[in-house]
Amino acid sequence: MTRIADTFRRLQETGEKAFMPFLTAGDPNLAITEEVIVELDKIGADIIEIGIPYSDPLADGPTIQAGSLRSLSSGTRMPDVFELVRRVRPKVRASLVLFTYANPVFQWGVHDFFQTAKEVGANGVIIPDLPLEESEEALAAGLATGVDLIPLVAPTSQERIAKIVAQGQGFIYCVAALGVTGVRENLDADLSSYVASVKKHTALPVAVGFGVGKPEHAAIIGQFADGVVVGSAIVKKTAAIADALQAGDAALVEATKQDLVQFAASLKAPLYPNKQEA
Numbered sequence: 001m002t003r004i005a006d007t008f009r010r011l012q013e014t015g016e017k018a019f020m021p022f023l024t025a026g027d028p029n030l031a032i033t034e035e036v037i038v039e040l041d042k043i044g045a046d047i048i049e050i051g052i053p054y055s056d057p058l059a060d061g062p063t064i065q066a067g068s069l070r071s072l073s074s075g076t077r078m079p080d081v082f083e084l085v086r087r088v089r090p091k092v093r094a095s096l097v098l099f100t101y102a103n104p105v106f107q108w109g110v111h112d113f114f115q116t117a118k119e120v121g122a123n124g125v126i127i128p129d130l131p132l133e134e135s136e137e138a139l140a141a142g143l144a145t146g147v148d149l150i151p152l153v154a155p156t157s158q159e160r161i162a163k164i165v166a167q168g169q170g171f172i173y174c175v176a177a178l179g180v181t182g183v184r185e186n187l188d189a190d191l192s193s194y195v196a197s198v199k200k201h202t203a204l205p206v207a208v209g210f211g212v213g214k215p216e217h218a219a220i221i222g223q224f225a226d227g228v229v230v231g232s233a234i235v236k237k238t239a240a241i242a243d244a245l246q247a248g249d250a251a252l253v254e255a256t257k258q259d260l261v262q263f264a265a266s267l268k269a270p271l272y273p274n275k276q277e278a
């Protein structure tokens with residue numbers, strides 16, 4: 001059983017839903033990313049998405065694009081992210097999922113990428129711009145290493161949903177909105193029926209991301225999905241840490257870190273069983 005499968009099994013037993021924050025490694029620097037991951041784990045984050053910064057994050061809105069830029073300008077490269085995972089792995093219970101675009105994976109070498117991910121203790125990989133038709137090698141590497149290749153389905157996937165999820169490993173990532181990542185004021189009205197249409201095709205857990213910006217959003221998603229992914233709203237908080245760091249204000253760096261962690265805790269809160277009554 002992979003660590004991700006074990007995470008969802010534990011959550012099933014306690015009746016919880018997974019809280020899955022995303023942050024970009026090295027934004028604003030690797031030391032702070034490591035500290036934040038440890039704190040997120042302490043407040044109950046169940047699966048932590050660790051973004052590998054990339055120069056052309058085509059599926060990302062301005063918030064995460066800015067985070068990638070801050071990370072790249074602080075000198076973060078893929079080997080640094082692998083080393084971050086190796087260091088933080090023994091310090092946290094959460095499953096760790098590497099988030100990367102396809103190009104850096106092909107440059108590194110698909111099988112080597114998954115092998116290295118396994119060695120440092122990563123539990124899954126998400127590659128948003130790797131279409132099913134081009135993912136044969138990555139799927140095989142996922143199976144060979146036990147590092148789950150997690151598929152994304154989008155509202156536009158309709159007739160392809162069955163094919164995409166049939167190859168799924170770990171969990172299915174349901175993208176909740178069209179367009180790029182970024183906090184939305186409201187969730188799509190028919191999100192629950194879209195998730196139900198995905199669940200029809202798979203026994204794997206189904207997580208929902210894109211647009212989640214507040215606990216109310218997490219509470220709604222927690223009623224029909226197995227996990228909630230939050231990226232931009234977290235990365236907005238790392239931007240505040242970056243500003244404090246830039247200002248050389250150590251107290252403000254601590255305060256903005258705590259603000260991120262408290263915000264994350266408020267997003268996990270509605271995902272505990274007694275909070276999920278409809």
Ligand SMILES: O=P(O)(O)OC[C@@H](O)[C@@H](O)c1c[nH]c2ccccc12
Nearest residue numbers: 059128181182209210211230231232
């Ligand atoms: O930022 P949002 O709207 O909360 O969405 C999660 C998203 O950030 C994270 O899962 C992610 C980061 N970059 C992506 C690119 C494509 C799909 C998903 C992602």
